[in-house]
Amino acid sequence: MKGIAGHQIRGLQQESEINVIDNTGAKVISIITVPDYHGVSRRIPKAGVGDFVIASVKKGTPAMRRQIVYAVIVRQRRPYRRPDGTMVSFEDNAAVLVTETGETKGTDIKGPVAREAADRWPRIAATANTIV
Template sequence: MTMKGIAGRQTHGSQTGTVLNVIDNTGAKTIAIITVPRYHGTSRRYPKASVGDIVIASVKKGTPEMRRQVVYAVIVRQRRPFRRADGVMISFEDNAAVITTEEGETKGTDIKGPVAREAAERWPRIAATASTII
């Protein structure tokens, strides 16, 4: 699995327990973060994630087949403002994610709404499926 890093340190906007809207057509509506793979923090600190990070989450609302499933998802929008390399501060209206496989392949065929450039650069399948990249 090859992933590109994001320049600089990203401001984390989500942690364990954060509820995210799902913006693809997999049947899930909301998910809650369980953990963040490859997060190396301090002892007893909640794992945190930001735009472009992959997380393991539980489906809270959605179709009966999707509910209560444990899925991988990539965060594509966050409310917490984060700084880009060119100095611009970016924030979105909601926290949103796209359900993927462990390798980052999107499970849905359509993504509704804008996707942050950081997530699109890091995950090529999300960039190909997204309608709007900001």
């Protein structure tokens, strides 16, 4: 898993609740774990923009609720630095549901998507309306 250029600050941790911005039927998910996260012993796994996470659906359609899903973080509230020195933060934390290989499950993404997530996940970039 390659890192993102610049100093990425991971703004979401385990049990964080995130809005889902695609049309899969899930509304809110909670992070279970972050695969390929390398921290020190007993450190809580954290995720930032562009990271792949495993999550549980907390709110959504009855068919989607309580399912274990894969997602990619596309926005975070916590400011992070880009390689050119600008600080970026969004109004909310948001994710897009994907398959295990990175294909998007939904056909539409509402709202902006961070450039870091779009560069790393080409299928999200193709589906997104706005890339910031």
